[in-house]
Amino acid sequence: MNFFLPTQIITGKGCVKASADKIAALGKKCLIVTGKSSAKKCGALEDVISTLESKNIQYYIYDKIEQNPTIKSCIDGGMLARHFSADFIIGIGGGSPLDASKAIAVLAANEITENDLYSMNWKNEPLKVIAIGTTAGTGSEVTQVAVITASDGRKKSFRANSVFPVLCLGDASYTEFMPDSVTRSTAIDALSHCIESYFCKTSNDISRTVAKRGIEIIYNVFRGIVKGKKIDFEMRENLYLASLYGGISISVTGTAFPHALGYFLTEKYSVPHGTACAVYLPEFIRYNEKNAECIYRELFEDIDDEELIGLIKAIAPKADVKVNEDVFKEVYPRWINNSCLSKMYGDITADSLDKIVRKCVK
Ligand code: NAP
Ligand code: FE
Numbered sequence: 221m222n223f224f225l226p227t228q229i230i231t232g233k234g235c236v237k238a239s240a241d242k243i244a245a246l247g248k249k250c251l252i253v254t255g256k257s258s259a260k261k262c263g264a265l266e267d268v269i270s271t272l273e274s275k276n277i278q279y280y281i282y283d284k285i286e287q288n289p290t291i292k293s294c295i296d297g298g299m300l301a302r303h304f305s306a307d308f309i310i311g312i313g314g315g316s317p318l319d320a321s322k323a324i325a326v327l328a329a330n331e332i333t334e335n336d337l338y339s340m341n342w343k344n345e346p347l348k349v350i351a352i353g354t355t356a357g358t359g360s361e362v363t364q365v366a367v368i369t370a371s372d373g374r375k376k377s378f379r380a381n382s383v384f385p386v387l388c389l390g391d392a393s394y395t396e397f398m399p400d401s402v403t404r405s406t407a408i409d410a411l412s413h414c415i416e417s418y419f420c421k422t423s424n425d426i427s428r429t430v431a432k433r434g435i436e437i438i439y440n441v442f443r444g445i446v447k448g449k450k451i452d453f454e455m456r457e458n459l460y461l462a463s464l465y466g467g468i469s470i471s472v473t474g475t476a477f478p479h480a481l482g483y484f485l486t487e488k489y490s491v492p493h494g495t496a497c498a499v500y501l502p503e504f505i506r507y508n509e510k511n512a513e514c515i516y517r518e519l520f521e522d523i524d525d526e527e528l529i530g531l532i533k534a535i536a537p538k539a540d541v542k543v544n545e546d547v548f549k550e551v552y553p554r555w556i557n558n559s560c561l562s563k564m565y566g567d568i569t570a571d572s573l574d575k576i577v578r579k580c581v582k
Contacts, residue, residue, distance in 0.1 A: 223426045224381065225468060227351075227362050231390035231461070236267040236352065239389055244275040246348050246386070247307020251328075253297060253321045254283045259312040262354050262397040268310055280304045282324075285313065288486060288493070289320040290369045291334050298327025301347065308348045311385075314406065315358030315493070318351050319366040322383040325349050334371060340380050351385035354394040356459040357406025357494055359413060359467020361388035365474075375483045379474075392453065392460040401537045402492070403451065407459050408536050409494030411438045412478050412501050413466030418519060419508045420473035420563040427472035432519055434465030439523050442531040473563065478504050480560040481577050484551045489541040498536035499580050502529045507576075511566030543581045548574070 230239055243250075250272060252265070259265040265281070272279050282297050301309065301324055309328075311321030323337060325346035332342050351361035360366075364384045367377045398406070414434035417427055437458050444455060482496030491499075505525060509516050520528075555561075555570035555577075 221424045221426065223424065223472060225362065225471065226381070226384050227386065227388050229362065229388045229390065229464065231392070233391055233393055235389050235391050236264070237271050239387070240271045240275055242387060243271060243310075243350065244277060246350070248277055249305055249307050250277050250279045251297070251301045251304060251306040251309050251324070252279055252281045253285060253309055253311045253317050253324060254281065255285050255287070255313045255317050256283060258314070258354055258397065259283070259317070262394040264312045264352055264354055264391070264394045267391075268312060268352065280306070285317040285320045287316050288367075288369050288375060289316045289323075291323075291337070291371055294320050294323035294368055295327055295334075297324035301325075301328035306347060308350065310350045310352065312352045312354060314353070314355035315360045315367070318353065318358065318360035319368060321349050321351065322346070322366040322385075323368050325383060337368075338370070338376055338378050340378055346382050349383065349385045350387045350389065352389045352391075352394070353460065353463070355398060355402060355406040356392070356395050356456065356463040357409040359410065359463045359465070359470065361385055361390065362464055362467040363471045365470070369487070373487055375487060388464070390460055390464065392457040395456050395460055396453070403459075404535050404537055405492040405494035405498075406463070407438060407441070407494070408498045408501070408532065410459065410463040410466040411435065411532070412494065412497035413470045413475065414438070414462070415501065415505065416476035416478055417466070417469035417473040418515070419504070419512050419565065420476055421565060422473040422563050423469070424472060427469045428515070430465045431469035434462040434469065435519065436523065437462040437465070439528055439531065442535050446531060446534050474559070476504065476560045476563060477573060477576065480554075480558050481573060481580075484547075484554070485539060485541060485581070488547065489539075491539045491541060492537070495537045495539050498532055499539050500576065501532050503576055503580050505529055508565065511564070541581065548578060551577070
């Protein structure tokens, strides 16, 4: 077994201000990385600023991170951090600003090319990153992965232990400001991480235990929503915890075919990340019922699998896309030697992935 999680996780209302000493221990100059407006709207930016000011830490706010962050914004951010002589980075946001913070942390310490970033070819230790989540989805706060849109428009990731955030400050009250569609899409992303990781051959007992707990939590929250319950703070806290459990699980295994097949829907049709995973998640569950019988039964001891599939369909926003034959052909080469293939139970090939895409994307 191999399990490594160097991130200190502190959750609960008010945890940012309560962690002032830990933040101050990282240095005297901080680059704050956010998206366009949500960090302000949800109150997280204000909490960070007052905490930094209380400790006389200088800061600069870089608020140019777009959804599915581009390599260009990360390179610009890296340059800014270098010129400002930032000692550390605080990323505030959903997965986009958090992933961008990891790339910026590398690019601040290393003047390297895009290719070097993706191939983890750098010498200097990246700056330390504090991750403050404002969505309950990606779990990027606790992963060593960053997904950054490359110059060719493709979503590509890099994975390095040195970009695990040193500190995750998880205050679910920030997530109360998410629009309903973002709440749903990001919750499905978290669920997808847990389910995909659970069924990877690379999982271990720790990752499966954590993933199973994440699935149970989200299953219960979704049941409440479908029965008409308003999403209250307790449900928000539960969703946020489950998103961390998803992150912890994929930090061990990476993701499987719902993620791999979902990226082109985001790149070409702007389908939000979690919604893109939801397109394939029911099929993924059915696939593993046939191919990973033993661990499948263990997962679905106390959870009704058909009910879970129904909940996913009821909760996920609809991905309204029409994919034509040219696009199916264009993306086919991505399925050849796709890294998810070797992690899956059963006999799965590029052709199987092509069939799944054609079946699920209507
Ligand atoms: P996101 O792209 O970070 O944000 C989506 C939208 O929600 C943005 O418009 C954002 O606004 C808004 N938003 C965020 N928090 C909000 C809040 N509290 N209140 C109101 N609006 C809020 O969404 P995400 O789903 O969290 O992240 C998706 C990205 O993460 C993708 O690029 C995906 O590939 C990546 N990902 C990474 C990992 C990993 O392990 N590193 C895992 C899965 C996915 P602003 O733009 O104003 O902030
Ligand atoms: Fe994801």
